[in-house]
């Protein structure tokens with residue numbers, strides 16, 4: 362057998378504990394680690410309630426060790442997935458037969474899936490990676506893996522053999538992007554081949570074992586009509602956002618971690634004219650613009666020697682020499698805020714970016730502090746003047762305590778009074794109560810402002826009547 366070591370007959374395992382209880386069915390793992398997208402997502406609740414027995418893990422562990430002794434991993438890596446899987450299947454069957462392990466066919470198939478995932482893919486993570494309904498996977502050491510599904514954080518039954526196996530999987534993930542994670546460089550960002558964003562932090566920094574966080578990449582990004590269906594925004598609010606995207610307002614999308622900022626930014630870009638030249642700058646390419654004339658740029662972390670870093674600021678500055686019509690910055694975290702504002706202010710109308718803040722007002726404060734942290738010695742008033750001259754609209758996203766995601770504000774930056782930046786809310790979300798299941802009840806409404814500051818822009822693009830109609834239709838009195 363190709364990939365099998367010569368001494369298999371003698372080197373087989375001496376003892377392999379038979380499973381004393383039937384290992385429960387696990388979520389429908391893919392037959393092979395790839396292609397992941399082909400596997401339909403299994404139901405959310407069922408797999409989480411089942412937990413594999415200790416015996417199952419013991420049996421798997423013994424068979425796995427025997428397999429590793431038997432196969433030649435370097436040979437195996439040269440095979441295509443299907444052939445490698447067949448190889449593993451043959452050897453595992455042989456090990457099971459030699460050791461008289463009592464197992465049903467389905468148990469054997471399940472074990473085989475798990476072992477193939479360990480050897481060829483990302484081990485116990487594979488079934489989670491195969492699911493399309495998961496937003497985040499969070500592994501806190503070998504014994505605790507959580508997922509976020511439908512806005513809710515859920516503990517799964519996924520478990521790693523030990524922290525070493527988990528560390529090996531982390532290593533496998535980051536080595537694909539030419540990086541290394543170990544005690545010497547214990548923090549690492551990486552990306553899976555499917556585009557999912559990965560962060561690893563290793564012991565000793567992570568006290569209870571390697572901590573792995575994966576933001577799953579969604580091939581089919583959510584659209585504004587879908588957000589309307591989810592109740593994230595009303596149809597009228599969506600129309601206002603669509604007009605803001607189309608008529609080249611400069612927009613900051615603000616929100617907390619995982620509140621849906623990038624999703625919202627992506628939705629806004631859908632309304633950009635196909636004729637415009639757009640340049641996107643991101644730490645990890647997540648945006649999916651549909652227009653034909655897009656240049657996508659990505660920052661680069663320093664290499665193992667600490668050299669070669671390209672920062673977001675480098676990219677945004679360079680963008681300006683690339684004749685952009687709009688610049689889209691995935692996430693503004695630092696001094697690039699200054700360059701983005703400059704761009705917004707110098708003829709690149711319709712530029713956009715996201716940042717981390719809990720309200721539109723806080724977003725303005727964040728921009729100020731990012732600029733001052735960048736070492737620009739500008740008086741506070743000058744920075745505020747710059748913000749007022751650059752940013753037209755702040756869209757606030759939030760993940761509420763019931764797990765739902767809502768657009769809570771569409772706010773305009775209208776001017777400066779003395780030293781204070783003046784904003785006006787056009788559209789807000791009020792929470793009015795909570796139902797018996799703990800779901801928040803709320804409503805979106807326009808605040809009664811009939812003529813937003815970007816009215817003339819909307820008129821220039823022929824959207825003023827639609828804008829007026831959407832604002833009118835959503836108007837209702839504020840709840841006290």
Ligand SMILES: Nc1ncnc2c1ncn2[C@@H]1O[C@H](COP(=O)(O)OP(=O)(O)OP(=O)(O)O)[C@@H](O)[C@H]1O
Pocket residue numbers: 495496497576577579583588591593616617618619620621622623624625766767
């Ligand atoms: N309105 C929504 N309704 C349901 N799910 C959503 C909504 N918006 C975003 N999501 C999902 O939530 C997850 C996080 O979204 P997204 O990446 O846009 O958040 P983010 O605020 O950019 O996160 P981060 O702070 O990590 O950059 C994604 O899986 C996305 O599909």
Ligand SMILES: [Mg+2]
Pocket residue numbers: 622623624692
């Ligand atoms: Mg994001």
